[in-house]
Amino acid sequence: MWYSKALVAVAFGAVGLHGAMAAPTPEEAAQLGKSLTPFGAIKAGNKDGSIPEWTGGVCTPPAGYKPARGLEAGGAPYVDPFATDKPLLKVTAADVDKYGDRLDEGTKELLRLHAKTFYLNVYPSRRSACFPDWVYENTVKRVMKPALVGGDVPSLTGAHAQVPFPIPKSGAEAMWNTVVKVEPRDTSFEFTKWLVDGWGNRIGISQELIANQNLYWDNSLKEVPEDRPYWTLISKATAPASQSGTMQMRHQFLRADQKGAPAWSYLPGQRRVRLAPEFSYDRVGIAAGGILLYDEINGFDGKMDRFDFKLLGRRDMLVPYNTYAYWQSGADVIKPGHVEPSVLRFELHRTWVVEATLKAGARHLQKKKVFFIDEDSWNILVYYSIDQSDRVHHVMYLLPIQAYDKPEIRNTSYILYDFVKGAYLASNKFGDEGLAGVPAAPYKTRPYPASYFTAESMAGMGVR
Numbered sequence: 001m002w003y004s005k006a007l008v009a010v011a012f013g014a015v016g017l018h019g020a021m022a023a024p025t026p027e028e029a030a031q032l033g034k035s036l037t038p039f040g041a042i043k044a045g046n047k048d049g050s051i052p053e054w055t056g057g058v059c060t061p062p063a064g065y066k067p068a069r070g071l072e073a074g075g076a077p078y079v080d081p082f083a084t085d086k087p088l089l090k091v092t093a094a095d096v097d098k099y100g101d102r103l104d105e106g107t108k109e110l111l112r113l114h115a116k117t118f119y120l121n122v123y124p125s126r127r128s129a130c131f132p133d134w135v136y137e138n139t140v141k142r143v144m145k146p147a148l149v150g151g152d153v154p155s156l157t158g159a160h161a162q163v164p165f166p167i168p169k170s171g172a173e174a175m176w177n178t179v180v181k182v183e184p185r186d187t188s189f190e191f192t193k194w195l196v197d198g199w200g201n202r203i204g205i206s207q208e209l210i211a212n213q214n215l216y217w218d219n220s221l222k223e224v225p226e227d228r229p230y231w232t233l234i235s236k237a238t239a240p241a242s243q244s245g246t247m248q249m250r251h252q253f254l255r256a257d258q259k260g261a262p263a264w265s266y267l268p269g270q271r272r273v274r275l276a277p278e279f280s281y282d283r284v285g286i287a288a289g290g291i292l293l294y295d296e297i298n299g300f301d302g303k304m305d306r307f308d309f310k311l312l313g314r315r316d317m318l319v320p321y322n323t324y325a326y327w328q329s330g331a332d333v334i335k336p337g338h339v340e341p342s343v344l345r346f347e348l349h350r351t352w353v354v355e356a357t358l359k360a361g362a363r364h365l366q367k368k369k370v371f372f373i374d375e376d377s378w379n380i381l382v383y384y385s386i387d388q389s390d391r392v393h394h395v396m397y398l399l400p401i402q403a404y405d406k407p408e409i410r411n412t413s414y415i416l417y418d419f420v421k422g423a424y425l426a427s428n429k430f431g432d433e434g435l436a437g438v439p440a441a442p443y444k445t446r447p448y449p450a451s452y453f454t455a456e457s458m459a460g461m462g463v464r
Contacts, residue, residue, distance in 0.1 A: 023144045024167040032143065032166060038136035040166030041375035042314075042350060050125060050348050051316065054376060057130030058402045067405065068436040074405040075189070076430055076437020080324035081402070082126055091120040091318065091346075102318045102348065104372060106384030106395020109419055110338065118338050125347040126322055128402040129376035129409050131182050134219055138162040148172055150257030153305045156180070157254065160216060160223045163378055171309030171354045175300060175371070177378040179252075180216050180230075182408050186447050187212045189412075189438045190238075191428040192331070195289035198422035200336025205289050205425075207239035213448050216254070226255045232453035236461070237287070244268075248287070249458050250279065256303045264455055266462050273455045273462075281306065282365040291394075291418045291425045298411075299371060299380030299398055306364055307356035314350050317372050319381040321347040323399040327413055328431045339415055339426060344397075350375045351382075366393055374400070377409035392419050403438070412438065 037043050037054055045053045058081050065079045091099055093115035096108050103111075110118055139162040146159035154172035156164060156179075164180065165173035189212075193205040215221060216230040224230040229251035237243040245268035253259035263279035266272070280302050285292045295302045325343045326333070333340040356369040368386040373379070380398050387393035398411040417424040430437045451457055 023147075024169075028167050029140075029143050032140045033136075036166070037376065038139050038166065039131075039163050039376065039378060040168070046316065046350075051350060052125060052127055054127045054129075057376070057407070058126075058128040058404050059130040059407050061404050065405070071405070074403075077328055078324055078401055078403065078437075080322070080328075081128070081404075082123070082322055083324075085123050085126075087121040087123055089122050091122060093118075099318070102316060104317065104370065104382050104384050104395070105386075105392055106382070106417070107318075109392040110395060110417060113419070114337050117341075119341050120318060120346045121342065121344065122318060122346050122348070123322075125349060127349075127376055128322055129374070130402065130404070130407045131377075131409075132407065135161070135163075135182055138219070139166055143167075148176070150255065153257035153303050154309075155253075155255045155257045157226070159254070160221065161219045168311060168352070171311040171356070172304055174311050174352050174354050174373060175304060175309055178299065178371070178373055178380050179301075180254075181378050183212075183214050183217055183410075184406060184408075185214055185218045187214075187438075189430070190435055191413075191430050192432045192435070193288065194331060194334045194426040194429065195291070196334060196336060196424050196426070202331070202334050202336075203289075204240065204331075206237050206243050206287060209236045209238055210234070211236075211448065211452070213453060218447075224254060226253070226258070228253075229259075229453075230254050234453060234458060234461075243287075245462065246287075247458055247461065248276070248279070249273075249453060249455070251453070261302050264458060266458055268462060271462060273459045282363075288427060289423070289425045291421065291423060292416055292427070293365065293394075296383070296385075296394065296396065296416070299383045299396060299414075300369070306362040307358055307369065310355045310357070312353040312355055314375060315353050315372070316348055317351045317382070318346045319349050319351060319372060319374070320344060320397045320399050321349055321374075321381070322401060323413075324401050326399055326431075327401055327437075330432050331429070334426045338417070338424065344399075349381070374409070379409050379411045381411065387420065394418055410438065 043054050045051050062079050062081045067075045093111040142162050146164035148154045149157050168174040190209050192207045195203045211234045214231045215224045231252040233250050235248045237246040247266040249264040251262050263276040265276040282293045323345050329343050333343050351372040354371045358367045366385040372382040384395040385393045396416045399413045400409050400411040403410045413428040
């Protein structure tokens, strides 16, 4: 088995942001759906079978799936298709040297700091990622159309309802694949955020309702006009009482070089909506415990103009995957120092690795960011950063499940560890008492009104 042999990382070359960025050759494109999956993943397993062949993933709900809001609405609680799996091994601090090539630097730091209590349970690798047929078809048929524009602000054009770069030639192309990862057009869900401070105190920061619309994944449209946001979101706090009614709204554009990423906020005490230019880069999200940086949302968020993004190739890594047990867990798993490790599932998967290095003259708390991206779904699974003192600053686990009712991979729930502050954030928790999980609507549903994601609409929703 892989875990009893020498571990050698696999890389297929490195291409920087300003390196060659070209459409796939006809020969490369012809491999999509053959030796490569429609998303560009290597279809075959590895030599010893520890990473299996991709055979289509988990595309239908398993027996016993009864979502809280009904089958038509979809969402949690999700039945774990792999509940009978047993761990293959436990990786502890004593194993860092042995398995080091399969561990990111953030995970190594977490194991060292909590040597007596933190570990990784490693399970059989399950390539569960499955998406609707039309998503695969669009990606293959339109593979030659997408392009990066915008110079120092890499922006996307020519792409719609597809993975834009299934055969990426640069770090920026790979990152755009993660930014426009597959999701339903219209979704709504409710979650909680928990902070554990440096003294081990667990603090409930907020409970939030999210309304989300992604026109990029509206397959009835030919394209999203460049002057319209492709993605919009309104977040409304419902608890605690001191935060109730506070709202944030965000817009994202494919042409980030032209439009940026405007944001608005609403405070009940002021009864007005205001622009929020501070929601960007390394500004700290107050609503996220003072730990999460705005450009760390979903692993990465915002413009790609302060870092040079380099594609390092593929690498076999131990990453969180099929983390149904954590999604279903309550607040009791949020322990001092770290989340209860027994509810986390790690598997060996091939990942695309992107390294982002701060540009000369640019300002940021971090000098380097490294992303490990699932080749089967283009979801970021693990991200870590290095600060200006060359210390490991943050590590984020974005915890995926296969939402077989859509079908799609979702990595909405995450854990972010801050090694400088000695604290961590467990956000987008869906299994806490009283929550119905993720009632993300199916792909064909009644959309939000066109006026919903506007400052006027936001003001109208406000209450004292």
